[in-house]
Amino acid sequence: MSASIVVEASHSTHTEPRQRFVQCASPAGLHRVAYTEWGDPANPRVLLCVHGLTRSGRDFDEVARAFAGDYRVVCPDVVGRGLSDWLADARYYGVAQYVSDMVTLIARLNVETVDWFGTSMGGLIGMALGGLPNTPIRKMLLNDVGPHIEPVALERIRSYLGKPARFASLEEGVRHAAALAASFGPLTDDEWTRINTPLLHERDGAWTFRYDPDIAAPFSASTDEDHAAGEAFLWHSLASIETPVLVVRGESSDLLSRETVRQMVEKGQAVTSAEVPNAGHAPAFLAADQIAIARAFFLENNGSRA
Structure with a gap:
């Protein structure tokens, strides 16, 4: 009986999140990156889940619970977001810095390889890291992102990124974040509350987003030539x-077109694809059928075309 109690207590501990931090460096100095860890901390099999542009690692709570029995699941808040520090110099908000931070995080985890689940910006970081010689990435799921981003999506992002927003209550902030992310899919009020609450905090008598508004600075300053160079780099990386790559597209995504997915499958060495109905940019991976896509890819096979 006592052995059973120990096993149950251990299992319970492994299905609850643990908050951790790792110190990283930019040319402007040091900063801490926060990450939430699930599963057995001694498990050498790691699933690294990296979120979108203004989101947080807590977007992956349901994914983490679903995989915690098989993986040590690690969900960072990319620098400038969530519980992570803000950079001293906003010029360094970009994929190069984010890749550097993820390499430092993987070193902290003390593993040779990781599997990668990247949503939107998290997928861009994954493509950049995955294309490097001796990359630690063993398998990668790209959630609604590719080397080419549709211009209409860039304009949509510019319309809200870095704009001041203050809310009288947490509930008001959650509703606003839900409106910005409506294309995630038909989520319930409870689901919106769970994934959006970590994005907000109370400061000076109002609720505001946790991300640094200055993450918009490099985005706003980039030229058409910068976008073209970045896209060419990502196509080369892909x-x-x-190793196996699964591209998951939301059926009505304005960011990732079916044509881009087709080219990714054609130009990649081991790229397959799947499409999620009733979702745009980007599928939230809260529903069981969406999580099943990820489980089939990471745990059952090398990914199969859907």
Whole structure:
């Protein structure tokens, strides 16, 4: 009986999140990156889940619970977001810095390889890291993102990114965040509350988003030439990835077109695809059928075309 109690207590501990921090560096100094960890901390099999532009690692709570029995699941708040520090110099908000931070995080985890679940910006970071020689990424799921981002989506992002927003209550902030992310899919009020509450905090008598408004600075300053160079780099990175990649597209995504997915499958070495109905940019992966797509890819096979 006592052995049973120990096992149950251990299992309970592994299905609850643990908050951790790792110190990283930019050319402007040091900063801390927060991450939430699930599962057995001694498990050498790691699933690294990286969120979108203004989101947080807590977007992956349901994914983490679903995988915690098989993986040590690690969900960072990318620098400038969530519980992570803000950079001293906003010029360094970009994929190069984020890749550097993820390499430092993987070193902290003390594992040789990771599987990667990247939503939107998290997928861009994954493509950049996955295309490097000796990459630690073993398998990668790209959630509604590719090397080419549709211009209409860039304009939509520009319309809200970094704009001041203050709310009289947490509930008002949650509703506003839900409106911005409406294309995630038909989520319930409880689901919106669970994934949006970590995005907000109370400061000076009002509720505001946790992300640094200055993450918009490099985005706003980028030129057409910058976008073209970045896209060319990502196509090259994707083509260099030898390990399995699954591209998941929301059926009505304004950011990732079916044509881009087709080209990713054609140009990649081991790229397959799936499409999620009743979702745009980006599928929330809260529903069981969406999580099943990820489980089939990471745990059952090398990914199969849907």
